[in-house]
Amino acid sequence: MAAMVVGALLLGGLALQTFSPEQFEDENAQGARSAQRVAEALNAALAAADNPQQTLNAFATSLRAPAAIAFVPSGADWQGAASDTYRGSVPAWFTALLQIPELGSSHPVAIRTAHVGDIVFRPDLSAEILEKWVGFLAIAGSSAALMLLAGLSAYFTTGSALRPLEQLGAGLTRMRNGVYDAAIPLAGPPEIRKSCAEANELAATLKRLSRDNRDLLRKLVAVQDDERRELARELHDELGPLLFAIRANATALSDPEAEGPPEPGSPAHGILAATEALQQANRRVLEGLSPVYIAELGLAASVQALLRNAQSQAPNLQVESRIDHRLNDLDGLLAQTTYRVIQEGVTNVLRHANATEMDVTATVNEDQIEIEISDDGIGLPQDLTFGRGLTGMHERARALDGDLQLCREQGKTIVRCGLPLDHHDAQ
Ligand SMILES: Nc1ncnc2c1ncn2[C@@H]1O[C@H](COP(=O)(O)OP(=O)(O)O)[C@@H](O)[C@H]1O
Numbered sequence: 001m002a003a004m005v006v007g008a009l010l011l012g013g014l015a016l017q018t019f020s021p022e023q024f025e026d027e028n029a030q031g032a033r034s035a036q037r038v039a040e041a042l043n044a045a046l047a048a049a050d051n052p053q054q055t056l057n058a059f060a061t062s063l064r065a066p067a068a069i070a071f072v073p074s075g076a077d078w079q080g081a082a083s084d085t086y087r088g089s090v091p092a093w094f095t096a097l098l099q100i101p102e103l104g105s106s107h108p109v110a111i112r113t114a115h116v117g118d119i120v121f122r123p124d125l126s127a128e129i130l131e132k133w134v135g136f137l138a139i140a141g142s143s144a145a146l147m148l149l150a151g152l153s154a155y156f157t158t159g160s161a162l163r164p165l166e167q168l169g170a171g172l173t174r175m176r177n178g179v180y181d182a183a184i185p186l187a188g189p190p191e192i193r194k195s196c197a198e199a200n201e202l203a204a205t206l207k208r209l210s211r212d213n214r215d216l217l218r219k220l221v222a223v224q225d226d227e228r229r230e231l232a233r234e235l236h237d238e239l240g241p242l243l244f245a246i247r248a249n250a251t252a253l254s255d256p257e258a259e260g261p262p263e264p265g266s267p268a269h270g271i272l273a274a275t276e277a278l279q280q281a282n283r284r285v286l287e288g289l290s291p292v293y294i295a296e297l298g299l300a301a302s303v304q305a306l307l308r309n310a311q312s313q314a315p316n317l318q319v320e321s322r323i324d325h326r327l328n329d330l331d332g333l334l335a336q337t338t339y340r341v342i343q344e345g346v347t348n349v350l351r352h353a354n355a356t357e358m359d360v361t362a363t364v365n366e367d368q369i370e371i372e373i374s375d376d377g378i379g380l381p382q383d384l385t386f387g388r389g390l391t392g393m394h395e396r397a398r399a400l401d402g403d404l405q406l407c408r409e410q411g412k413t414i415v416r417c418g419l420p421l422d423h424h425d426a427q
Pocket residue numbers: 348349351352353375377378379380381384385386387388389390391413
């Protein structure tokens with residue numbers, strides 16, 4: 001727009017430069033002719049006069065007032081004085097731009113062939129230059145104002161036409177980020193209104209699908225937990241008594257005379273040792289399958305027990321923990337999920353991290369539970385693929401509208417999980 005204004009001004013300047021010299025000449029041609037006639041008349045009057053010097057003096061006195069036509073006695077310079085008359089308040093560059101032609105003229109006056117002076121014509125152009133200057137300013141000002149107005153109206157018109165498109169774009173971005181509730185306002189031309197309405201429909205469908213998906217995940221998690229509980233019950237009720245029976249019978253098989261445990265190396269001792277190992281493995285599997293303590297001990301104590309167990313499995317690992325006692329107020333799926341996430345995170349550190357330190361925190365905030373398991377081990381592999389553990393953690397977190405992040409910060413591998421407290425319970 002600025003370029004257009006400058007262009008218009010340059011064009012105006014060029015037109016002034018081209019046409020104004022001719023215009024000046026036309027406007028002053030009459031004056032120049034009058035000067036010539038005055039000179040002719042004066043010469044004729046002087047030739048006819050008895051006392052020409054007196055006639056000339058009377059004539060010069062009558063023309064004394066500043067005027068375009070004057071009598072200049074011979075020897076006086078009039079050109080320089082005249083050239084300054086049309087400067088006034090107009091800038092010099094503008095006067096130069098006008099290329100004012102030489103308009104003055106002089107006509108000799110003689111008394112009996114003796115040259116006594118000249119009738120000179122020196123037009124005062126200041127009024128005409130000022131008029132052109134004012135015209136130029138008016139055109140420049142109004143064209144600049146017009147362009148500004150045109151620019152402003154284009155800006156506002158385009159802005160209001162683009163706003164619905166911007167809102168549509170923002171709505172689609174929200175949808176990509178999983179926010180489906182804020183509807184896109186229906187505005188703008190019919191095609192855009194239609195697109196906005198369809199995008200809103202799409203958001204409603206995505207919201208429904210996402211809810212279905214979450215419900216399915218919840219059911220999946222619940223089914224998994226039920227199965228694990230069932231399996232744990234079977235292992236506990238069926239395998240437990242049988243192992244106990246084997247143990248008792250192995251003891252009875254050994255020399256009935258001998259007091260105390262069977263002798264090392266004897267078959268009975270072998271059976272007893274194997275049975276004990278089986279019982280221990282059974283207890284470990286049972287613990288993994290079903291966190292039976294949550295209901296009895298509360299979540300915080302169950303997590304502490306889990307950590308103690310981890311410590312006993314890895315005596316060289318330094319385990320730090322901050323477990324919020326308010327976890328005990330939780331129950332149901334939320335408590336189960338919190339326990340499982342910590343359990344899987346800790347198991348992964350023991351299995352994969354090769355760490356010297358492990359830090360476990362679980363805090364209950366205003367609106368969510370924050371879980372963090374960090375270790376100073378080797379870090380997640382470059383080509384990490386989720387196994388059953390991380391997949392299960394992820395599914396459990398999503399089932400409760402929570403989120404799970406795995407990252408490496410300041411030499412630590414961190415598993416972070418946020419579980420909202422106000423999740424909607426599965427129907
Ligand atoms: N704390 C950790 N440090 C290093 N690697 C880890 C850690 N946690 C998980 N991983 C990597 O992530 C992979 C997937 O873990 P997961 O899904 O629990 O399956 P699994 O433990 O059965 O291998 C692991 O095989 C391991 O390579």
